[in-house]
Amino acid sequence: MRLRLGALPLLADLRRPDSRPRRDDVAAGLLTAALLLPQALAYAQLAGLPARAGVLASLLPAIVYALFGRSRALAVGPVAVAALMVAEALARHAPEAALVSTAAVILAAEVGLLLLLLRGLRWGGLVALISHPVLLGFTAGAALLILLSQLAPLLGLALPRAGPLATLQAVVAALPRVDPLAAAPGLLAMLMLLARPLWAAALRRARLGADAIDTTLRTLPLVVVLLALLAVALLPEAARARLQLVGPLDWAAPAVDLPALADAGLWRALLPSAALIALVAFVESIAVARVLAARRREAVRPDAELGALGLANLAAAFSSAMPVAGSFSRSVVNAQAGARTQLAGVIAAFAVGALALLGSGVLALLPRGVLAAIIIVAVVALLDWRRAAEIYRYDRREALALAITLAGVLLLGIEAGLLVGVLLALGQALRRTMRPHITALGRVPGTEHFRNPRRHAVEQSPGLLLLRVDESLYFANIAAVEDRLEAELAAAGGPAVVRDLVLVLSAVSAIDASAEEALEAWAHSLEERGLRLHLAEVKGPVMDRLRQGRLARRLEGRIHLSTHAAVAALEQDRGAAAG
């Protein structure tokens, strides 16, 4: 396949004559950068990586996505949940501090390759594997884990990484030892971020318009960062030594350990984590892209996104960064600030790169507590209790899946929790198809309509039983269907009363080989009891398949176009026999 530059979505967008508003893109890019820089530093901290990894993940990967991605406002780069998953994978498979950066690169490479593999297979449908309740429970669990992991840095404590409960215990045990000075930056930053309504009120009093207030407040994390830098710079050296600082961004340091990078065992060990990070990165990016696309009447093509996200993660690996995905908070800022094309993403990347490069000496003074405050305030927004309550009202079983996923993430870890949730939701979906709705039918007098006798006044022909099955028939439900059909037959008086049984298949879109075999055996067993099985309203594709099997041969002449035709034929039959 030859790559034509003109085929790149961004270049195509920029060449369109109606894509005038490039100024909007520049403004949106700069505003996004103001959020991106603090988040890049913060999510690197969350992943347990040097700050550099976060900044690098914001540069080349964002530009690669901007070139190849089709979502015009999606902001790709470091994100909180993926950062937490990276931290968990690193803690398990590369606990040595010297190896974390290398392991993160391997993860990014594997995530990129897996996404490209899925692209090659056109498995974009995979995005549908996670139900909304499971995604909600997973996100809430991840948010709580993230919050817990940032308590120690928030308070200026240096504690070893541990499980959620152990971390909480360690933090509580360390509370008496908290150095007020070390805790001050984090707590003050948190107060400033939480005081957002106060700032908004102040700005309203200053007669700013709603949009301007919104835009101004989006730079709040950057303002907090700048104020913190200023405060730390003014501190005397002795006081500064008591703070946990980000430290110098070692651009020159060799991030990757080459022997470890060539260690096939490490690649194998990290692969399951990479697969789950890829799934989450893909699902979350598509979810964000869909929200953005709905506002602009655009469609999201999951297969195309797989390719662009895969390339962005490969770019992350090549720039010694960490896995990337579409960020909800930054994408929303980007879109609301008026981004029309991915030019905004390119601008944001360059702006962050310039800020980080020029200001790396200054950024070294940033207290980790400030980043912890930014992370905590960001992830609390991920807890969507209102939607959870709605789901509880709508369907208790789905609320249970949400709760189990949440508990799984908290108790078993983020990867196991995600797997539990996905399998649970799929199991529930399968279970539903395993107990299909089956109803007897009778004719609404004077019409060709057939309805449930329990809900409508209908007439039923003697000796004739009409049963409608409201689900496709396949191996997992055919035994249950057969039991239900036998029960309906017994309820109708059994073979002593019923001579003909018509299965109405208007809602059956497929009959698999197992079900076909079982139905054939059942038809045979009915014949031995003096009953004839008929089919009616068999859909075209189902009939095409049935013609290849034994059931259709056994039911020769007993497959009717419509329920009405079946009843008419059988009543005539009986009339002829009686007459």
Place this chain on the structure above:
Amino acid sequence: MRLRLGALPLLADLRRPDSRPRRDDVAAGLLTAALLLPQALAYAQLAGLPARAGVLASLLPAIVYALFGRSRALAVGPVAVAALMVAEALARHAPEAALVSTAAVILAAEVGLLLLLLRGLRWGGLVALISHPVLLGFTAGAALLILLSQLAPLLGLALPRAGPLATLQAVVAALPRVDPLAAAPGLLAMLMLLARPLWAAALRRARLGADAIDTTLRTLPLVVVLLALLAVALLPEAARARLQLVGPLDWAAPAVDLPALADAGLWRALLPSAALIALVAFVESIAVARVLAARRREAVRPDAELGALGLANLAAAFSSAMPVAGSFSRSVVNAQAGARTQLAGVIAAFAVGALALLGSGVLALLPRGVLAAIIIVAVVALLDWRRAAEIYRYDRREALALAITLAGVLLLGIEAGLLVGVLLALGQALRRTMRPHITALGRVPGTEHFRNPRRHAVEQSPGLLLLRVDESLYFANIAAVEDRLEAELAAAGGPAVVRDLVLVLSAVSAIDASAEEALEAWAHSLEERGLRLHLAEVKGPVMDRLRQGRLARRLEGRIHLSTHAAVAALEQDRGAAAG
């Protein structure tokens, strides 16, 4: 729960006045025993266990099932596929010869406990997890593995146990070393078993009836065993030493190593294998029970069978045997020989026990090659190529699942192959629901029927689009459904032409929270384009749920009972607007 003896199915059966024909049960039991004794010895050999384990698995477990089981002709005891799975589990987790018997007991105990746990949870529906094509592929793969594993014993070779390919290579490499005398018993036994048509012809010439011929030939394995024992007994000691013999059945030997039995690590290591053996034992027993029950107009209750099979496996553990299940070949013999109750199973167990105990000195002389021949001839019957060809004609994708399961068993081992098959079939079932059938509708003139315009002459109201979705809506298909609905809307002229869009939900039995949320968002997006979404023919249970959500609030007054009512209301509406 108090156990009343009278509640035991067997005792209830025997107390019924109409259960006269106890003589039939005795005859059937003795005939089954004639097949059971050679199979018990053979499957113990297949499992890599001493012959004693097979005999013990035929005694107490069979009697326990006879007491508690509800299938009247099911013959429970050692079976080929479970024996192979035991062999694989032992080779992996208890390769030391001293531990195999103990590990087999742990497996039987775990299989029993798992089945009883499933019984407690009433998860008999689990039997539906394996589609027929997957079961066929799995069985064929297991049969081929069994066949390969018996090649060396058949030829009188003593080779170490190895993977299928390595075994084949080792056997081929060892061919020049084959001792003709050592190979003679197996090959002669094989010839005698394969010559069944010749014996049948001979018996027909002797004017025997078809039933008598059938009964006589069922004792063929026992006849082969007796002839082999006679031949070996007549051999001089020197020649006998060149044969691989079963050896003495050490009834007194302590089978179980107590420290190993108390080793929690071994229990944990064997648990996954036990879970898969339990699944296979359950699925195969139910499959056999269903075949038998269909002939007698009885129903199989999977939950009840779970309990009886669980107790039988616990009995196997207590008698230091191996996991047990319902045997297809012996159950068919038992049923055809006229077994009316499980009394036949009790008789068979006592007969085998008496034979093994009285004849244990003689049985020690049995050449392993004869058992290998019995196993090979038995498992070749498991290869159901005709049904595989039917499945291929019926559905290529299911034939592919069969082939992949077969290949998985051969290449990855029996456990991994089974998992691959189960997941594949479930994935295919899910995939089908992910691409539902959607069709536009128009009114058949002069009726209240609505049909597909592509297949019927129908009339369509201007500005009105009717779409019917033929699948329940849930998280895994809602995005695809929305795409398809948008495509149908565009095909109908889009918002420029269509003002009202009616979703006909006659085939939708469920809408989950994810789908409800997505539909609400879609209805909103349609409104913004000047289109109104309506629902029609919403089923009762679906409507009950919808009332709790946001979609029903958004569509207030736009949810119609029938398609006809929706069209009538909208046409009147439009008439009023025009008038």
